[in-house]
Amino acid sequence: MQYQQRIFSDGLKLFYAWFEALHTRVDLAICSKIDQDGLVEFVKMLQIEIEKFELIGNRFDPKSEISHVNTNAYKSDVVLSNELFEILSDCQMYNHKTYGYFDIAINSTNHLKPKEEAYLLDSQKQTIRFSNSGILLDLSGFLKGYVLERLIKIAENECYANLLINLGNSSIFAKGNHPCGKGWKIQHPENNSDCVLLNECLTTSGNNGKTKWPIVNPTDRVAVTTKKSVSVVTKLPAVGEVLSKVAYLATENERDKIFEIFGARLVK
Amino acid sequence: MTNIDRRQFLKNMGMISGGVLLATSPWFSAFSEQKHTIGSKARIGIIGPGSRGQFLMSFLVQNPKVEIVAVCDLYQPAIVAALKIAPKAKVYTDYQKLLDDKNVDAVLIATPLHLHYEMVMDAFDAGKHVFCEKSIAYSMDETHKIYKKYKSSEKVFFVGQQRLFDPRYIHAMEMVHSGDFGEISGIRAFWHRNNDWRREVPAGATDEQINWRLYRDFSKGIMTELACHQLQIGTWAMRQIPEKVMGHGALTFWKEKREVWDNVSCIYVFENGVKMNFDSVLSNKFYGLEEQILCSKGTVEPEKSKYYFEEIPPAPAFLQLMNDVENALFGSMTFAGTSWAPETANVNTGHYLLDKKPESDGTSLLLEAFAEAVITQKQPPLIAEEGYYATQLSLLGHQAMKEERTLNFPEQYKIDYLNHKIN
Numbered sequence: 001m002q003y004q005q006r007i008f009s010d011g012l013k014l015f016y017a018w019f020e021a022l023h024t025r026v027d028l029a030i031c032s033k034i035d036q037d038g039l040v041e042f043v044k045m046l047q048i049e050i051e052k053f054e055l056i057g058n059r060f061d062p063k064s065e066i067s068h069v070n071t072n073a074y075k076s077d078v079v080l081s082n083e084l085f086e087i088l089s090d091c092q093m094y095n096h097k098t099y100g101y102f103d104i105a106i107n108s109t110n111h112l113k114p115k116e117e118a119y120l121l122d123s124q125k126q127t128i129r130f131s132n133s134g135i136l137l138d139l140s141g142f143l144k145g146y147v148l149e150r151l152i153k154i155a156e157n158e159c160y161a162n163l164l165i166n167l168g169n170s171s172i173f174a175k176g177n178h179p180c181g182k183g184w185k186i187q188h189p190e191n192n193s194d195c196v197l198l199n200e201c202l203t204t205s206g207n208n209g210k211t212k213w214p215i216v217n218p219t220d221r222v223a224v225t226t227k228k229s230v231s232v233v234t235k236l237p238a239v240g241e242v243l244s245k246v247a248y249l250a251t252e253n254e255r256d257k258i259f260e261i262f263g264a265r266l267v268k
Numbered sequence: 269m270t271n272i273d274r275r276q277f278l279k280n281m282g283m284i285s286g287g288v289l290l291a292t293s294p295w296f297s298a299f300s301e302q303k304h305t306i307g308s309k310a311r312i313g314i315i316g317p318g319s320r321g322q323f324l325m326s327f328l329v330q331n332p333k334v335e336i337v338a339v340c341d342l343y344q345p346a347i348v349a350a351l352k353i354a355p356k357a358k359v360y361t362d363y364q365k366l367l368d369d370k371n372v373d374a375v376l377i378a379t380p381l382h383l384h385y386e387m388v389m390d391a392f393d394a395g396k397h398v399f400c401e402k403s404i405a406y407s408m409d410e411t412h413k414i415y416k417k418y419k420s421s422e423k424v425f426f427v428g429q430q431r432l433f434d435p436r437y438i439h440a441m442e443m444v445h446s447g448d449f450g451e452i453s454g455i456r457a458f459w460h461r462n463n464d465w466r467r468e469v470p471a472g473a474t475d476e477q478i479n480w481r482l483y484r485d486f487s488k489g490i491m492t493e494l495a496c497h498q499l500q501i502g503t504w505a506m507r508q509i510p511e512k513v514m515g516h517g518a519l520t521f522w523k524e525k526r527e528v529w530d531n532v533s534c535i536y537v538f539e540n541g542v543k544m545n546f547d548s549v550l551s552n553k554f555y556g557l558e559e560q561i562l563c564s565k566g567t568v569e570p571e572k573s574k575y576y577f578e579e580i581p582p583a584p585a586f587l588q589l590m591n592d593v594e595n596a597l598f599g600s601m602t603f604a605g606t607s608w609a610p611e612t613a614n615v616n617t618g619h620y621l622l623d624k625k626p627e628s629d630g631t632s633l634l635l636e637a638f639a640e641a642v643i644t645q646k647q648p649p650l651i652a653e654e655g656y657y658a659t660q661l662s663l664l665g666h667q668a669m670k671e672e673r674t675l676n677f678p679e680q681y682k683i684d685y686l687n688h689k690i691n
Contacts (some may be wrong), residue, residue: 002579006590014593016586020579027583027603167584169605181598190607206606229606 001043012117012179015022017043022144022174023058024168031179042158046151053147056084057139069128070136073119077127087139087146092121094142094242098258101249102242103218104142110134141215144171145203145241152237153267170244173201173237188267189229195267197233202267203240204231205248217249224248231267232259239264291443295432295651298637301644305333308643313372313396315340315363315387316379317350319467320401324428325353327632332591334639340366341451343471343477347430363387367394367590374424374642377401381487385410397424397642399635403492404659408667411659412681418652423640426634429500429654431570433637434630437501439621440561440570444505449575450564452506455544457498457560459490462553464522465530475525482526489528490517490548491666492659494557497571499569499665500658501559502536502544510544512676517669521551530624534665538665539687546665569618576618653685 002016003173015030017039028046030039056065056266065084072078080088086140091104110132119137120129139146143165152173162176164184172198174184184197190267195202205215206229230247234240243264248254280637289296314321315337328334336354340363341347347359360366366375367390374397376596377387385405385535391398404427405411418425430438443449480486480495503509522530528548535543561568566577585603592599641648660681663671668675682688 002577003580004582004590006594008593014590016590018582018586019579025580025583029586029589077560085332161303164589164601166586166603168602172604178598179593180596185600186604187600187602195604202604204604204606231604231612 028165074130145237147239201237206243295648298648310639321378430630433633449566496662
């Protein structure tokens with residue numbers, strides 16, 4: 001972790017910390033009167049939380065829990081940690097509510113039949129079993145939002161009222177206020193207009209031509225090649241991850257219906 | 269550097285506020301009495317006012333606390349040029365006569381390397397303070413004898429290691445010593461040029477007189493002329509003296525009328541296994557010169573005045589946020605977009621050590637410090653020792669290359685300094 005702090009005339013401190021995690025960058029700006037050591041400890045706490053979920057959900061790490069699931073869940077039931085069980089339950093729920101546009105099994109090699117579940121969860125035993133061979137669960141398009149939610153909860157528990165957390169530029173949560181205004185002003189990447197966030201998350205998905213893993217449409221399994229990005233504003237960062245894919249893939253009609261369910265707004 | 273510039277420099281470096289400057293560069297204590305020395309003068313005699321000597325004189329004459337009272341050289345054109353810089357200086361052709369001159373408080377010796385030993389020893393014997401251009405002497409034994417002579421003389425002894433006063437290097441060392449970059453993993457020093465290092469020989473002069481650096485009886489070539497500057501950076505950064513050295517030297521390109529190598533490579537090994545490499549080729553200048561201090565969290569290149577963190581740099585939008593708040597602005601932040609990944613990140617272009625390019629490479633401050641020390645008659649801490657080991661390491665490296673074997677630092681030449689502390 002690296003950090004800087006500026007102290008202003010009224011005793012207000014603006015603390016900025018940044019580090020690399022989740023295969024991307026993390027930036028935190030915190031307005032507080034807490035001293036630097038306390039803030040460093042707080043950010044370390046967040047780092048530990050991120051590392052915990054990286055060990056659970058990074059499918060590129062062969063030692064991660066999701067890799068264990070991907071290797072073994074077709075052969076037998078796999079017992080899940082509380083955290084992964086909750087994540088996979090959420091992903092299943094979001095898959096249903098988005099007409100299948102959000103799908104963490106999209107990179108599976110064995111194509112599923114329509115309406116067929118990629119995986120079955122047993123809430124009693126807290127286990128998972130794949131419905132078919134060749135299933136591959138990929139949390140890359142969800143984990144950042146989920147982790148961001150956890151970070152915000154920690155911040156609330158620690159009584160931090162005003163902060164901005166950026167996970168990789170694509171998931172930004174603004175809590176409370178900028179030292180000089182209400183909410184936090186973030187410029188929308190597509191049209192350069194300002195978007196004011198107050199206890200909200202701005203999530204962006206899309207194809208900038210550099211992405212190694214482009215968005216694939218679950219309805220036809222074709223990678224989207226259009227170079228554009230879409231941004232959504234949600235109360236919950238995990239929902240933002242889900243809806244940014246929906247906004248990118250769904251028809252306008254479907255998109256509006258889904259957005260209404262979640263109380264989200266598209267940044268235009 | 270004018271007095272105002274110097275004050276600003278010292279303030280910027282934390283000297284006036286009693287900051288960390290003295291911890292990293294204790295020799296700056298030479299300036300601790302600079303207010304009390306106003307009106308006093310260091311009367312300096314120049315032995316060897318050749319091109320380097322004249323360069324140093326050009327700084328000395330700008331200092332109101334210095335008076336160049338004498339110059340000495342056998343080579344008449346050097347005397348003529350020196351008198352243009354210091355017209356009132358008394359002229360000598362015999363340095364012993366200059367040393368007998370009671371108006372001379374201190375001498376600056378900028379003669380060819382092989383002449384240093386006798387002149388420095390005689391200068392101390394004559395009760396003069398000494399500034400000796402690097403390297404100190406032609407052999408390790410001579411260098412050690414000079415150091416012992418200085419220690420028993422109670423006189424001031426400076427060596428021309430100007431990087432000790434270079435703002436880029438001082439700030440770099442502050443950052444390195446504060447642990448900003450983590451542990452030092454290695455040091456790569458190199459000094460590449462693409463020229464024959466030869467100067468035109470005027471009528472009446474010999475090639476040995478003008479191009480003495482190319483003759484092995486007068487010089488150890490690259491090691492004593494270039495490496496000694498850079499090896500000192502290694503000991504300054506590491507705060508350790510390397511234990512041993514191995515290397516190879518050869519004459520590969522400039523083969524005519526030259527006895528010293530034009531292509532050398534040495535590896536110095538510290539106690540903890542960290543290595544300092546020194547390389548120099550004189551037939552390619554693409555990479556120029558640099559001392560790269562490689563640390564676990566970052567890299568410092570003081571010559572370029574830059575440092576680079578291993579980890580990701582701060583996001584410009586968040587730095588802008590800090591500035592906006594400082595100016596009470598509720599600005600918009602520009603960073604949202606599709607996911608940032610290391611492979612899509614910008615190339616690490618690093619950060620500058622200083623806000624602006626320094627006006628001096630440290631030479632003027634080094635000479636001002638010498639003048640202050642001559643006036644106060646107080647030797648600033650560690651400056652002689654840094655110069656001592658810079659010379660000894662360059663000579664040891666030369667010896668290792670000559671013998672083509674690994675050489676440990678000889679016990680008999682260790683002095684009471686850093687890890688060579690003698691109980």
